[in-house]
Amino acid sequence: MRALHVPAAGQAPQLAELPIPEVTDGQVLIRVKAAGLNPLDNGVAAGALTGMLPHEYPLILGRDAAGVVEAVGAGVEHVQPGDEVIGHVLLAPPIRQGTLAEFALLPAEAVALKPAGLSFAAAAALPLAGAAAVATIDAVDAQPGQVVLVNGATGGVGSFAVQLLAARGVTVVATGTATDAERLSQLGATTVVDHTGEPVAEQVRAVYPDGVDALIDLASTDAATAPLGAVRKGGRVAALSSVAGLEDALAEAGLTGGGLLARAAREVTGPLAEQAADGSLAVDVTTVLPFDRATEGLAALAAGHARGKTVITIQD
Template sequence: MRAIVVRQFAGPIETAEMPTPEPAPNAVQVRMEAAGVNPFDLRIADGFLEGAVPHDFPLILGVDGAGTVSATGAEVTHFDIGDRVVGRFLAPPVGHGSFAEYAVLPENAAIVRIPAPVPTVAAAALPTAGMTAQDLVDAAKIQPGHKVLIVGATGGVGSFLVQLANIAGGHVIATARAADADRMARLGAAETVDHGLAPVADAVRRSHPDGIDVLFDLVSTPEALADLSGLVRTGGAVYSTIGAADEQALRQRDLTGGNIESRGGAAELARLLHRVADGDVVIPVQATVPLSQASSVIGAGGARGKTVLVI
């Protein structure tokens, strides 16, 4: 089968022929139709999880993916051949990911059936970014009327986060270039701040001199995040998805939150999918790219929504 691999950490990303994986007794084999691209894919390729979990090489990249169940292990009870499914294909040993024509996953992992109204390509873009956004909103306990600043709002996680924070009742302030302001408004942002015109902190202080309640920062360095956290009222919350938060400093200012990584499983993924099926959440697919062109989009910056590989 065709797959996108690296042969060593930080090695070149290439297309290779790999053996088709067979499911273990408690696992399903999925004929992949689409795979969502995330910044985490490049981090895995570069060795972010080295020493934490075992890896197999050549390492097949890809975490998010969707397709049709093509075979099941003898002990599988929750899935049948022909089911359309979406999941997070990240289970030890790392290296058996979704950027391939076939992938396997234990049935008790983060894998669920796709509701009929949701296209397979769209579903493939949902798991990591959508569940990260849902985890952030749940952790912050947003209340109606809370002022919520989202820095990095135009990317995959940010596009989901704008929607979910708005659904929770937040007054969403999204950082976005002028070209993205209308898209952010359609997703639920009450305001946008053009980070290319002036420092975000200065712009938000001018429009909200009494401060904000929640800061979700998906992109800033520790120094930039420390400056932005000064916008948050005492008792508010600050979250970083890239490990930039100084949690001790936040506690000293009576702020909650800190660094967060998504821990969502099948239940959380199913919850999001039903929101999509009901029309409450839009999956922001920006581009679809053939599997053969994966190396051109893995790790690419400037995302405006999600990129999906079509397999």
């Protein structure tokens, strides 16, 4: 099968032939139709997780996919060969399997049936970003009537977080440039704050002088520049990227929360796929590329200015 993989530690990814993985207990082998990209894919390719989890090579890139079940391992009962599914390769030792391949081996706990009304491309865009949006919303315990700031709202996770918050009856303040305002409003944002202008916290306080109830931060890397000042005392913060000094800064500001790791298990992705199929959740796929241009998609994502999701078409 063709797979975009890192042949050995430190080497550049290449699209070349590898053996089809053999299905093992508790695993599902799928014929991949489409694979969604995430910033994590670039991190894995660069070896960013080598200190955390063992890696085995050749290492196939990509975590999200949609496709058709080819075979199931012992103990897998909720899907069978021929089913159309959406799935994710959970972060577990060793890091080796991936979805940027004609066939992918996925843990059964992260494989859900794909509703018929959802395209493979939209389904492939959902798992990690959708699950991460749900995880951050749960972490800040966003309630109807509250105001939540989503910092980094324009990318993959933000596109889902803004919609899911608005659907809960939460007032959403989203960051984005002037050209993003219309798109973010359509997704459900009430106020759009330009993060390339004045400090975000100041702009938010100009509209909400008492501060917002919570911050979902998808963009900050340092607490010193994170818009913590937008949040009222006692408010909550959930961050997805690694934010230096966050714990101390939260304590100092009288806020609670911290960083978290999302898990795209089927209990989360299945219901999101149903919502996407019934039209209550839009999957904002902004770029679709053929398999032989997957590295272009990864490079664009690495540049840090994604809008919505990028999906790679693997097989017809």
